[in-house]
Amino acid sequence: MMKAIEIERPGGPEVLRMIDSPRPRAAAGEVVIRVIAAGVNRPDIQQRRGLYPPPPGASPLPGLDIAGIVEEVGEGVDGLKPGDSVCALANGGGYAEYCAVPALQCLPVPRGLTFVEAASLPEVYFTAWNNIIWLARLARGETLLIQGGTSGVGLAGIQIARHLRDATVIATAGTEEKRRVCVETGAHHAIDYRGDWEGDVRRLTEGEGVDVVLDAQAGPYTQKQLDLLRPDGRLVFIASHLGETAEVNIRAVVRRRLTLTGSTLRPRPASYKGAIAEELVRHVWPLLEQGRMVTRIHAVFPWQEVRAAHALLDRNEQIGKVVLAVDPQSAEAIPHGQEAVPC
Secondary structure (H helix, E strand, C coil): CEEEEEECCCCCHHHEEEEEECCCCCCCCEEEEEEEEEEECHHHHHHHCCCCCCCCCCCCCCCCEEEEEEEEECCCCCCCCCCCEEEEECCCCCCECEEEEEHHHEEECCCCCCHHHHHCCHHHHHHHHHHHHHHCCCCCCCEEEECCCCCHHHHHHHHHHHHHHCCEEEEEECCHHHHHHHHHHCCCEEEECCCCHHHHHHHHCCCCCEEEEEECCECCHHHHHHHHEEEEEEEEECCCCCECCCCCCHHHHHHCCCEEEECCCCCCCHHHHHHHHHHHHHHCHHHHHCCCCCCCEEEEEEHHHHHHHHHHHHCCCCCCEEEEECCHHHHCCCCCCCCCCCC
C-alpha cells in the first residue's frame, strides 16, 4: 500500500484527502516511479471540480507531472532502469508516493535541476510544444500572442518561441508584476488583458496582427482573436475557461485561410507523447541545462497541504508553477551524479 491524494467528490479544495491506496505495478511498457515531487496544474483543478474526467484506463487520482526515482521497470522497457532519476508526464496518479507511467513519457532530470524544478517541467512543456510547434506550426520569425503569459504553459511557450523560433512574442497578463515577469522571461511585449488588448496588439504589430494565438479562454475571445490573425494565421485552444461555444465569421476564416484548432494531450497514446518527449530532450533540455531557459517555481507545498496549493490556483495568484513535495527531504536536492552543468 501507499499514501495518495484522492478527489472524494467534485468540489473545492476541501474534497482532496489523503488515503491508503494500492501501490501500482509496472505493466508492459511502463515504469513505476517513486514520486519525490509532483506538479499542480490547471487540469488537476478542473478534474477536482468534476469538469475534466480522466480518460479510460487512467488512474482516477490527480497529478499529471512528477519527478522521482525509477523503482520498477515493466516488460519491454529499454533505456530505463531502477535508480534512474526522471521526470514524467503521467496520465494521472501523480499525487501519490508511487506512480506508474508509460516509459515513453519519461525524460531525464535536466542536469543541475532539483526534483522540484524537474516536476514543474513535463505538463507545461509537453503542452506548449504540442500546441505551438506541432499544431500551430510556428515558423521562424513569426509573431505569437500568448493569452495568460504567466501560466506554466505561457512561460514555457514564451521561451520555446523566442529561443527555438526567434519569434516576436506578445503576452497578456492581469497585473503589472505578471507583465514584468513575461518580459523577463522573453516576451517582447506584455499587455493587460483587462484593457484594450486587441487595440494594443494592433498597435504593437502596426496593424498587421499576429500569425499564431495560443489561448485558454475561448468564448467571447474567439472572434476577436480570429480578427487579429494575419492571412494563414492559426488560433490554438488549450482550454475554454470563458465559454465552450462562440459565434465566428466563417466567411472570414475561409477568405483569409485561417486555422482554428485545439487539443487535449492526456487521451493521446504513449507513442504520440513519446515523440514529443524525444523532441523536448533534443531541443529544450540542453537549453535548460545551460540556463538559457528556466522554470519559475511560485510555491512548494508539503503534499499534506494540497488543499492550500489548490486554493492558490483557484485564486489565480500564482506566477509559474506550484509543486507538491511528496518527499520533502529529497525534493530540493539535485539528483546524485547530475550536479555538473555542461558549458
